[in-house]
Each structure stands twice: as structure tokens, then as C-alpha cells.
Amino acid sequence: MRLYSMPSSGNSYKIRLLLSLIGRRVEVIDCEDGSVALAQARAGGALPFGKVPVLELDDGRKLAESGAILWYLGEGTDFVPGDPALRAQMLGWMFWEQYNHEPVIAVRQALLNYPHRAAEATPARLDDLLHRGHALLQVMEEHLAGDDWLTGGPSLADICLYAYTHSAGTRGGFGMERFPAIGAWLRRIEALPGYKELSE
Amino acid sequence: MRLYSMPSSGNSYKIRLLLSLIGRRVEVIDCEDGSVALAQARAGGALPFGKVPVLELDDGRKLAESGAILWYLGEGTDFVPGDPALRAQMLGWMFWEQYNHEPVIAVRQALLNYPHRAAEATPARLDDLLHRGHALLQVMEEHLAGDDWLTGGPSLADICLYAYTHSAGTRGGFGMERFPAIGAWLRRIEALPGYKELSE
Numbered sequence: 001m002r003l004y005s006m007p008s009s010g011n012s013y014k015i016r017l018l019l020s021l022i023g024r025r026v027e028v029i030d031c032e033d034g035s036v037a038l039a040q041a042r043a044g045g046a047l048p049f050g051k052v053p054v055l056e057l058d059d060g061r062k063l064a065e066s067g068a069i070l071w072y073l074g075e076g077t078d079f080v081p082g083d084p085a086l087r088a089q090m091l092g093w094m095f096w097e098q099y100n101h102e103p104v105i106a107v108r109q110a111l112l113n114y115p116h117r118a119a120e121a122t123p124a125r126l127d128d129l130l131h132r133g134h135a136l137l138q139v140m141e142e143h144l145a146g147d148d149w150l151t152g153g154p155s156l157a158d159i160c161l162y163a164y165t166h167s168a169g170t171r172g173g174f175g176m177e178r179f180p181a182i183g184a185w186l187r188r189i190e191a192l193p194g195y196k197e198l199s200e
Numbered sequence: 201m202r203l204y205s206m207p208s209s210g211n212s213y214k215i216r217l218l219l220s221l222i223g224r225r226v227e228v229i230d231c232e233d234g235s236v237a238l239a240q241a242r243a244g245g246a247l248p249f250g251k252v253p254v255l256e257l258d259d260g261r262k263l264a265e266s267g268a269i270l271w272y273l274g275e276g277t278d279f280v281p282g283d284p285a286l287r288a289q290m291l292g293w294m295f296w297e298q299y300n301h302e303p304v305i306a307v308r309q310a311l312l313n314y315p316h317r318a319a320e321a322t323p324a325r326l327d328d329l330l331h332r333g334h335a336l337l338q339v340m341e342e343h344l345a346g347d348d349w350l351t352g353g354p355s356l357a358d359i360c361l362y363a364y365t366h367s368a369g370t371r372g373g374f375g376m377e378r379f380p381a382i383g384a385w386l387r388r389i390e391a392l393p394g395y396k397e398l399s400e
Binding site: 048049057059061063064065066067068069071072075084085087088089090091092094095096098099100102103139 | 248249257259261263264265266267268269271272275284285287288289290291292294295296298299300302303339
């Protein structure tokens with residue numbers, strides 16, 4: 001299998017983190033934002049929706065969307081709960097991450113860190129994202145104050161939400177000191193055997 | 201089971217459509233936008249992320265996010281393919297719908313049809329959504345020009361994408377005459393046994 005992955009992107013990191021946690025290795029093609037490799041992959045039809053990450057299977061079929069790739073690699077491992085309702089709650093967190101969390105928590109990090117996004121980083125936009133982000137983090141905080149994990153035990157939902165939450169303070173300027181339960185949960189994920197950092 | 205559902209919302213319609221296609225009935229609580237029922241459901245803790253649809257199971261557990269509810273109800277039916285890669289491609293379309301398609305195709309429909317969104321419906325915003333929407337619909341058109349369904353046979357992906365695509369022309373002003381393969385696919389879904397309209 002071959003993973004088209006953006007080294008700086010949380011969406012790609014989710015896949016690399018799961019692969020490391022389950023002890024699987026795949027060929028990784030680095031496609032950094034703005035790189036020739038990304039342009040080539042896109043022009044060559046390797047990216048079904050024009051985005052990374054994409055997992056290309058040995059038979060040539062391509063899987064797009066980080067949540068779907070996590071599912072494909074996670075099925076049959078301990079990171080997908082056996083109970084159907086828990087599985088659906090896990091997917092619920094993953095859809096919530098893509099629809100609500102990522103467009104706020106990840107986008108503020110992108111605006112502050114990618115030079116080509118700097119023009120969008122107006123004070124009003126950054127302020128709006130900050131307030132909406134704190135409300136979203138509060139949803140996670142309230143759940144994690146009563147539970148060590150998002151859906152019972154470590155699952156794809158935790159890996160998915162970890163990617164952009166772990167850097168929300170350092171790269172996004174969110175006030176993570178307000179969210180102690182999230183902080184403890186981040187440390188639990190970092191203690192899992194096989195954990196690796198974004199830059200590894 | 202009890203479904204908290206917004207009658208006018210495509211995200212809720214997806215669930216009602218799947219239930220009808222698989223011949224299952226559940227109690228439906230109508231929570232229209234701005235209604236007392238929606239405010240009560242939210243205040244009473246029935247909606248994990250504060251949004252509808254939500255499926256409450258007989259044991260009281262609550263499932264949020266339309267894609268996750270579709271998965272829960274669809275597992276074990278003909279609407280979820282047996283092949284793991286096809287299942288992941290199906291989920292890929294569903295994540296793409298929530299991250300890319302819905303925030304453009306559904307949002308333009310909301311701005312044009314919900315009075316309380318009218319202030320956001322500036323000409324520049326509507327024009328931007330129109331152009332981005334046509335590019336997204338072109339992704340579906342290119343796939344459907346070569347395949348009757350999004351992932352082999354009728355699946356959760358088709359039900360998910362149908363909801364806001366079928367009304368993209370009439371409610372959203374998108375130029376659907378440009379997308380004949382999408383038009384033929386909409387008619388195929390409407391011919392499935394058990395199909396029901398948004399208003400049914």
C-alpha cells in the first residue's frame with residue numbers, strides 16, 4: 001500500500017499515527033503543501049478528491065478522506081469497538097471533527113502558520129475562530145471530564161481528534177489551560193505503545 | 201428507537217429516506233429550525249452536539265451525526281457493501297459530503313430559503329458558493345458518467361449525497377442542466393423501492 005501524505009497536515013498525521021499504533025508500515029509519498037510532488041499526484045489522478053491523504057491499495061484502488069482511511073486500516077483492530085452503537089458513536093465523533101472541529105481548530109492553525117494563508121488571517125477572522133474553537137473544545141472537555149476516552153477505550157475517534165487538538169494551543173493560540181480533561185486525555189494518547197509525533 | 205429530525209433539513213432527510221428504503225419504522229420527533237421542540241430537545245440534553253438528527257436507542261444511548269446514524273442503521277443491509285475497500289470508499293464519499301459538499305451546496309440552499317439566514321446572503325457570498333458548488337458537482341458528474349452508483353451499487357453514499365443534491369437546482373439555484381449524469385443518478389435513486397420525498 002502507498003500513502004500520499006502531507007507531512008505538516010493533521011489529516012495526514014492521523015493515518016501515520018494509526019499505522020504506528022497498529023504496527024503497520026506502508027510506502028509514504030510526502031506531498032507537502034505547495035510541493036511539486038503534490039501537484040504531480042493531483043495531475044496524475046492519484047487523489048480522487050484532489051486532496052491528501054490518499055491510501056492507494058495494492059490493487060490500485062484509491063481511498064480518500066482521512067476518516068475513511070482510518071476506518072479501512074482500523075477495522076478488525078482494537079481501535080474499532082465491537083459494539084455497533086459504540087462504533088456509530090466513534091464515527092459520530094469523526095464526522096463531528098470534520099464538519100465542526102477541523103474547519104475551526106485546524107483552520108486557525110493554518111492561518112497562523114502557512115504563509116500563503118496569511119492574507120486571510122484578519123483580526124476579526126482569528127477572533128471568530130478563537131471563540132468558536134473554545135466552544136468546540138468545551139464539548140470535548142465535558143465528555144472527557146467523565147470518561148478517559150471518547151468512546152469507551154482508545155479508538156479511531158481519539159486518534160482523529162488528537163491530530164488537531166494536540167497542537168491547538170502551540171500552533172493555534174487556543175487557551176488550552178481552560179481544558180484540563182483534554183490535557184490529561186492528550187497525555188493518555190501520547191502514552192499509548194507505538195505513539196509517534198507529527199514530525200516523526 | 202426515537203429519531204430527532206428537522207423536517208426541512210437534508211441531514212435529517214437522509215435518515216428518514218434510509219429508514220423507508222430498508223422498511224424500518226421509528227418514533228420521529230419533529231424539531232423544525234427555530235421551533236420550541238428543537239430548543240427543548242437541546243436544553244434537555246437529547247442532542248450530544250446540539251444538532252439534529254439524533255437517534256436515541258432503546259437503551260437510552262444517543263447517536264449524533266447523520267453519517268454515523270446512517271452507518272448504524274445500514275450495517276448488515278444491502279446499503280453497506282461487503283468488500284472492505286468499497287465500504288471505505290463509501291465512507292469517503294460521506295466524509296467528503298460533510299466536509300466539502302454540504303458546506304457549499306446545502307448552505308447556498310439555506311441562505312436562499314431560511315429567512316433568518318437572509319442577512320448572510322450577499323451577492324458575493326452567493327456567487328462564491330455557486331462557483332464552488334459547480335466544481336463539487338463536477339466531481340460527482342465525472343464519477344457518475346462512468347458508473348450508475350457512487351460505490352458499485354446503491355449504498356449509504358448515494359443516500360447521503362442525494363439529500364442536498366436533489367434540491368440543488370430548485371432550492372439552491374445551481375445549474376443542474378450541466379450535469380446530466382447526476383440527473384440520471386437522481387432518477388435511479390427515486391426509482392428504488394421504498395423511496396420517499398423530503399416532505400413525506
